[in-house]
Amino acid sequence: MTTATVTRPDEEQADRQVRAARSRRWRAGGRRELIGLVFLLPAIAIFGLFAWWPIVRGLIISFQRTDLMGSSEWVGLDNFQALFADPLLGTAVQNTLLFVGLGVLIGFPAPLILASVLSTVRRLGGVYRFLVYLPVVIPPVVSVLLWKWFYDPGAGLFNELLGKVGLGPYPWLESPDTAMLSLVLESTWAGMGGTVLIYLAAMVGVPQELYEAAEIDGANLWQRIWHVMLPQLRTVIALLLLWQLINTVQVFTEPYVFTGGGPQNSTTTVLLLIFRYGFQQGNYGQAAALAFLLALALALMSAVYLRATRSWSKS
Amino acid sequence: MSGFVSETSRRRPGTRRALFTVHGLTLIALVLIGLGPLYWAAKGAVSSPTELVTNPLALWPADARWANFSLAWDDLQVGRYVLNSFWIVLGSWAVQLFVAATAGFALSVLRPRIGPYVYGAILATMFVPYTVSMVSLFLTIIDLPILGINIANTYWAIWLPAGANAFNVLLAKGFFDALPKELFDAAKVDGAGTWRLLWSIVLPMSRPILAVISLLAVMHSWKDFIWPLVAIADPQKQPIAVALTVLAGQAPQDQLIAAMVLALVPPVLVFLAFQRQIVAGLGFTGVKG
Numbered sequence: 222m223t224t225a226t227v228t229r230p231d232e233e234q235a236d237r238q239v240r241a242a243r244s245r246r247w248r249a250g251g252r253r254e255l256i257g258l259v260f261l262l263p264a265i266a267i268f269g270l271f272a273w274w275p276i277v278r279g280l281i282i283s284f285q286r287t288d289l290m291g292s293s294e295w296v297g298l299d300n301f302q303a304l305f306a307d308p309l310l311g312t313a314v315q316n317t318l319l320f321v322g323l324g325v326l327i328g329f330p331a332p333l334i335l336a337s338v339l340s341t342v343r344r345l346g347g348v349y350r351f352l353v354y355l356p357v358v359i360p361p362v363v364s365v366l367l368w369k370w371f372y373d374p375g376a377g378l379f380n381e382l383l384g385k386v387g388l389g390p391y392p393w394l395e396s397p398d399t400a401m402l403s404l405v406l407e408s409t410w411a412g413m414g415g416t417v418l419i420y421l422a423a424m425v426g427v428p429q430e431l432y433e434a435a436e437i438d439g440a441n442l443w444q445r446i447w448h449v450m451l452p453q454l455r456t457v458i459a460l461l462l463l464w465q466l467i468n469t470v471q472v473f474t475e476p477y478v479f480t481g482g483g484p485q486n487s488t489t490t491v492l493l494l495i496f497r498y499g500f501q502q503g504n505y506g507q508a509a510a511l512a513f514l515l516a517l518a519l520a521l522m523s524a525v526y527l528r529a530t531r532s533w534s535k536s
Numbered sequence: 537m538s539g540f541v542s543e544t545s546r547r548r549p550g551t552r553r554a555l556f557t558v559h560g561l562t563l564i565a566l567v568l569i570g571l572g573p574l575y576w577a578a579k580g581a582v583s584s585p586t587e588l589v590t591n592p593l594a595l596w597p598a599d600a601r602w603a604n605f606s607l608a609w610d611d612l613q614v615g616r617y618v619l620n621s622f623w624i625v626l627g628s629w630a631v632q633l634f635v636a637a638t639a640g641f642a643l644s645v646l647r648p649r650i651g652p653y654v655y656g657a658i659l660a661t662m663f664v665p666y667t668v669s670m671v672s673l674f675l676t677i678i679d680l681p682i683l684g685i686n687i688a689n690t691y692w693a694i695w696l697p698a699g700a701n702a703f704n705v706l707l708a709k710g711f712f713d714a715l716p717k718e719l720f721d722a723a724k725v726d727g728a729g730t731w732r733l734l735w736s737i738v739l740p741m742s743r744p745i746l747a748v749i750s751l752l753a754v755m756h757s758w759k760d761f762i763w764p765l766v767a768i769a770d771p772q773k774q775p776i777a778v779a780l781t782v783l784a785g786q787a788p789q790d791q792l793i794a795a796m797v798l799a800l801v802p803p804v805l806v807f808l809a810f811q812r813q814i815v816a817g818l819g820f821t822g823v824k825g
Binding site for chain 2: 253254256257258260261262263264265267268270271272273274275276278279282287289335337338339340341342345347348349350351352353354355356358359360361362363364366367368369370371375376377378381382385410418424425427432433436442445446449450467471473474477478492495496499500505508509512513515516519520523
């Protein structure tokens with residue numbers, strides 16, 4: 222079978238048209254590409270300067286000695302050595318873990334219980350939600366200063382009220398034994414609202430049939446909460462717990478404004494230490510080294526936690 | 537919705553009474569912990585310093601000193617600090633909205649070839665909390681790369697980094713992705729340019745998400761403390777959150793409380809006005825508080 226190898230004139234013309242169209246499309250595509258880039262430019266510039274570069278640079282300066290004049294020299298692991306030689310590092314890590322632990326102990330069950338109650342409310346639901354979320358909108362510094370006044374051992378609200386029922390007086394922020402607990406109580410109050418509302422939204426989303434089926438099978442109220450509602454909420458619970466862990470590890474405003482890290486460094490946290498190294502002592506390298514270790518710890522924590530909960534939520 | 541308390545059990549008088557009691561107690565507790573501190577702050581703000589000490593549990597001072605608010609506003613310069621906060625919020629809001637809208641539009645509608653890589657790099661920043669790169673961010677603003685200028689002590693040092701918010705880009709892109717593509721094609725056929733497409737079609741249709749981004753930006757930048765503390769050293773330029781920590785060591789107790797009330801009124805008013813959107817915004821934002 223023989224086929225014509227010579228292209229006929231009209232085919233040639235069609236071919237040329239196709240090629241022209243292709244190049245037009247290419248040129249149009251190039252233009253579109255360019256416009257797309259122009260619109261991406263603000264994000265690239267802003268993220269580049271204020272997110273990507275500082276992250277990379279943080280890694281670099283933790284191996285350098287840097288001063289405000291912009292000069293810097295490589296010092297190897299000196300910053301890390303100086304960091305581990307500081308006896309305050311161990312204290313700060315312990316304090317931070319204490320804050321995180323107490324925060325989970327108090328701040329994890331409280332919103333879950335409150336949200337469960339709110340999920341059964343039918344009238345005035347908006348009022349409940351408003352009141353729950355109100356502390357969240359108050360600027361943290363104001364909340365802390367307000368609570369500092371409440372904690373005042375002289376004429377503070379808490380000791381006065383507790384004194385009426387024959388309790389106290391408690392030293393609150395003044396004693397190394399109770400200072401951290403005082404910080405956790407305030408931060409639970411200040412941060413709980415958002416968590417309650419997210420749990421509430423998730424609880425409303427649990428299919429009603431599940432509760433009905435459980436009830437027909439004879440499950441009582443607690444069994445319906447424990448065996449129906451909580452398993453349905455596992456993903457949300459896991460995410461919020463992780464979010465709480467990541468947030469509380471970075472606690473700064475509470476110790477900075479309440480106590481400045483005292484008494485006797487009992488509320489000096491990791492972030493407070495980074496702040497002191499960097500912005501009070503001008504030791505940017507050591508501050509960056511600690512920040513780098515903090516980032517590693519956070520990443521590791523998230524990875525381990527997500528892995529653990531993935532197997533748990535599959536079961 | 538009836539949740540884990542079913543309809544049938546709700547009709548039982550025992551259950552009804554139990555629910556009523558639990559709800560009533562919860563409401564009282566919420567009023568005490570939600571409104572209580574605010575009321576106590578308002579009461580403290582108009583009390584005299586001696587009354588704060590001699591009669592700390594009084595529900596209202598014998599003679600209310602409303603002048604404390606004007607004293608705080610003028611003498612403690614709270615007026616100036618609130619105005620500073622206002623400028624900081626305004627600029628941060630504008631930068632965040634601009635970056636989120638342009639990036640979301642480029643990634644969702646224009647789709648340049650490098651888009652997915654840029655998006656990935658933007659999302660990756662969510663895994664590095666900004667407290668971790670705070671030190672190097674400070675070294676960056678005192679000597680901007682390429683430009684070589686120092687923006688510390690100016691509001692640009694707060695406005696520009698505020699724009700690097702991956703969450704805003706995620707929200708904007710997600711919303712733009714859900715807009716009907718036929719509309720964009722129709723607009724192109726009608727000869728609308730790229731800029732017109734964004735300005736007259738995409739943005740007007742995206743009001744809900746722009747409102748959510750705006751509210752998040754405003755609330756967050758009014759509450760922000762650690763970065764303004766680092767970036768703005770000049771006391772005359774500091775926002776109210778930073779200035780309060782300085783005032784706490786110097787001002788008389790009653791005027792300090794008045795200053796605190798003045799600092800919390802603007803965000804509470806915004807919350808009162810936009811409660812529905814802010815609470816709905818929580819749904820959009822998932823777990824971001």
